[in-house]
Amino acid sequence: MMAVKQIACAAVALWLVAGGARAQEGFPFGTEMTLEALPQPGSKRIPNIEIGDNGEVMLELWCKGGKGQFSVAGNTVIFVPGQIQDRSCPPAKAQADDDLVAALGSVETWKRQGDVLMLVGPKPLRFRVNGN
Structure with missing residues (x-):
């Protein structure tokens, strides 16, 4: 009888973990993400989005x-x-920003x-969730 309870508890735990994993695979509302890209020359900045x-x-x-x-x-x-705010960007960065928005x-x-x-x-885009 004890083995049946242990198996049942393990099954419930596995179901909860699997359900949580599926929930995390949804669209990442409420998340800040960074584009998988290299910075522009002369800068360390990489585009990011915060999705409400x-x-x-x-x-x-x-x-x-x-905003968007x-x-x-x-x-x-x-x-x-x-x-979109134009922040007196150099032409190459302004074009890269316009291309990304497009x-x-x-x-x-x-x-x-x-x-x-x-x-x-x-043009496929990849964003990675920012870690805390």
């Missing part, structure tokens, strides 16, 4: 910054950029593997 609980986004790009909004339904995602705006689907969010579109 309702999909609102704060962007910090190579030079510019701004993610809308998610299943594995479909739409990014709508908001106001790439975000063209994503169609998303996948998540652990701490990595993959935004799939004409």
